[in-house]
Amino acid sequence: MVKLTLVGRVHDGLPLSQGLVYDEDDIVYKKHAEFLLHEISLDALPPSTTTIFLHNHCFNYMVRNGVCFITLCDVSYPRKLAFHYLQDLQKEFDKVDPQLVNQIIKPYGFVKFDNIICNIRRQYIDTRTQANLSKLNADHKQELDVLTEDMSLVVERRRRSDMIERMKNAHKSTSPVWESKTLEVIAVKWTPITIIFVVALVLLWSSL
CATH class of the missing domain: 1.20.5 (Single alpha-helices involved in coiled-coils or other helix-helix interfaces)
Structure with missing residues (x-):
């Protein structure tokens, strides 16, 4: 099922809106989603449709028009359906005035979009509904062009990158003269x- 959703601005990595957070596990996964948004804003992850695996869950994300849409699902949840969900969110977000989006400076400041996320999410909870089965069957013969990666590799790349950056800064600070x-x-x-x-x-x- 769709467990968690995050919508964020790419150019500065600011999270704009989210679905409901239900328990402590969701809060932990929310931090992972924020981390992925940060990596995307640094061009450390591809700005395309991608799935990041984390234990028995996976983050699916897509970037459109400078906005990133991320959702967390169980690994058993159909990825095609997860990306349909993200596409529906994107269509609704496209109706928002871009100037309003750019004016948001507080994390999760776009509270009005939270209700839209919740409403669309409800449509995707049960994969056996006629609407969801139709979406899956309609794309049955199509291959979903999605990149895949493991969260541990993403974290390790960031750790190495930060270490190299610290070494460069230390060298500059010790030998400027x-x-x-x-x-x-x-x-x-x-x-x-x-x-x-x-x-x-x-x-x-x-x-x-």
Whole structure:
């Protein structure tokens, strides 16, 4: 079944709206959904239809017109139906004034869309309804072009990327003087003088 939904803005990774959160497990999965939205905003995940597996659940997401639609389902839930659900959400979101969407600055500030998510979600809870069976049968001969990945790989890539970034920043912070233009000028100006002074000192010492 469809357990959780998140709609977010891609360019800054801001979550705009969500479906209902029912229990503590949903709150944990919500954090995972926010993480995926953040990765998409950083171009660390493909902006297309993708399924991310996490234990016995999977996140399905699609990006359209700068907005990301994410849903969490049981792995047994038909993916084609999950993406129909996301497409229905996208169609409703397309009716919203883009200026209104861009003006939202508070996470989950688009509260009005929460009711729309809940209403559409109710239509997809039972996969055996005639409407849902019709959607599945209509696409029965079509292959769904969906990328797949495991959440552990996504997390590991982010961990490595953050580690490399920290190493770069640490290198910059510990050696700014040695890489500066000022030090280069000083070296060019004073190195010959220093060499002459040392040679003269050695000659003077040897003549004594």
